[in-house]
Amino acid sequence: MGPVRQLKRRSRLPAVAGICLLLAAAGIGSATAPVWAEEKLPSEASAPMRSVSGLAVPVLQPLELGVTPLDGATGVNPASLPAVKAVNGRVLEVTLRPENGGGPVPGSLSADGSTWTAEQPLDFDTVYRYRFTIVDGAGRTTVREQRFTTVAAANEADAALYPRAGSTLGAGQPLEIIFSEPVKNKEALERAVTVTASSGQPVAWHWYSDRRARIRPETFWAANATVSVDLRLFGVDFGNGMVGNADTRIGYTVGPQRIAVVDDTTKTMNVYIDGALARTAPVTLGGEDWLSPTGYAVIMEQERSSRFNAGSIGLKPGDKGYYPPLTVEYANRLTTSGVYVHQALESAWGAVGRANVSHGCVGLLPADAAWFFAxxxxxDVVQTLNTGAPPVEPLEGFGDWNIPWNVYAKR
Structure with missing residues (x-):
């Protein structure tokens, strides 16, 4: 299994989008607030609807036009939905399209005709041109054009989710998201991602860095549950000017809840499937110089035969504990540093169930190793007890379960 990228669109307006207020009096002009016409207001003393002489407020309310984004705006979030709003008037027609070619962005008018709103997000790194026609209360129409530019492609941010979409989750598998850019606005990212389990289990995030986060429930995933992840990252502000470029929805199923409990005191492994004891097997663990880590680990990968090299754990010829490259059978990796559950070497079979002779791995007799692998x-989860060593570090694989829930859930 490996990370998968499969993402697609949506989110929120950037700070650069704003309101451009325009006034229809002697034509429509651009301003930051309504501007009254400078010419003198006409007398309405003789108007049929007036009964007193003298100046009065205009009968027609001035037309104000609100447009987002602003004319000439740059770095516009493509998730923003451009809009044209006429106050004291109506929007007759709006065309919004890429300046360098392409179809118009679809949009719709409100029931009262006062507001046009785009109906789909925009593209990154694109210049758009607006053309709109509005009419005031006196029936006077005005046509106006303006343009803006969306966020450059260099500011796109992406994310990859592990495990791969459609995978069957083991009971202990945290979900991991790797972001292409550092995330400064972590709260916004968490709001944009929804994880739903059919078992009803709530989940929590744990950030290991600005680019890596993991998500897990308080207890292991319930057997046979379904889990869906809805990443609505399009347009989400990651911080530092980076904007999410896609949305996606990913689904998983959870297999049976399989947990192996290894106890150094008894030199045994008990394997439970959905809470029922399925097998008990003798084991050998790490010797006194290479204690097996305690706590929870999660099987990362499996290899029918795996090549072991003492150099991978820092040993070289002449060092205590050095061994020449060798092949082990039924290898189930628990940590990145090389702790496995595997078939013990033939020279160690006599120690299985009696003494610890490994370099930290869990060694099994051939029949038990074959059964465990299959x-x-x-x-799936492997819990190791009573070795006297510290727990597996979270990033030494998936040691997330060794972090207490009330700590794991804190940002």
Whole structure:
């Protein structure tokens, strides 16, 4: 399994979008607030609807026009929905299209004809041109054009989710999101991602860096549940001018809840499937110089045969504990540093269930190793007890379950 990128569109207006107020008096002009016409107001003393002489307020309210984004705006969030609003008037027609070619952006008018709003998000790094026609209360029409530019492609931000879409989750598999750009606005990102489990289990985020976050429930995923992840990242402000470029929805199923409990005190492994004991097997663990880590680990990957090299754990010829490259059978990786559950070497079979002789791995006899490999799957849980070593670090694989829930859930 590997990260997958599969994302697509939506979100919110940037600070650069604003309101451009225009006034229809002697034509429509651009301003930051309504501007009254400078010419003297006409006398309405002789108007049929007036009964007193002298100056009075205009009978027609001035037309004000609100347009988003502003004329000439740059760095516009493509998730923003451009809009044209006429106050004391109506919008007759609006055309919004890429300046360098392409079809118009679809939009709709409000029931009272006062507001036109785009109905789909825009493209990144594109110059758009507005052309709109409005009419005031006296029936006078005005046509106006303006333009703006969306966020450059260099400011697009992406995300990849692990495991791959459609995978079957093991009970202990956290979801991991890797962001292409540092996330400064973490709260906004969390709001934009919804994780729903059919089991009703709530989840929490844990940020390991500005680009890496993991998500898990308080207890292991319920057996046979479905989990959906809705990433609505299009247009989300990551911070530092970076904007999410896509939305996606990803679904998973959860397999049976398989948990192996290894106890150094008894030198045994008990494997439970959906809470029922399925197998008990003797084990050998890490010797006194190479204690097996305690706590929870999650199976990362499985290899029928795996090549082991002492150099991967920092040993070289002549060092205590060095061994030449060798092949082990039924290898189930628990940590990036090389802790596995695997078939013990033939020279260690006599120690299985009696003494610890490994370099930190969990060693099994051939029949038990073959059964474990065939039964357990990536994402399943291995808990190790009573070795005297500290727990597996969270990023040494998926040691997230060794962080207390009330700590894990804190940003």
């Amino acid at each position: 039964t357990m799957k990536p994402g």
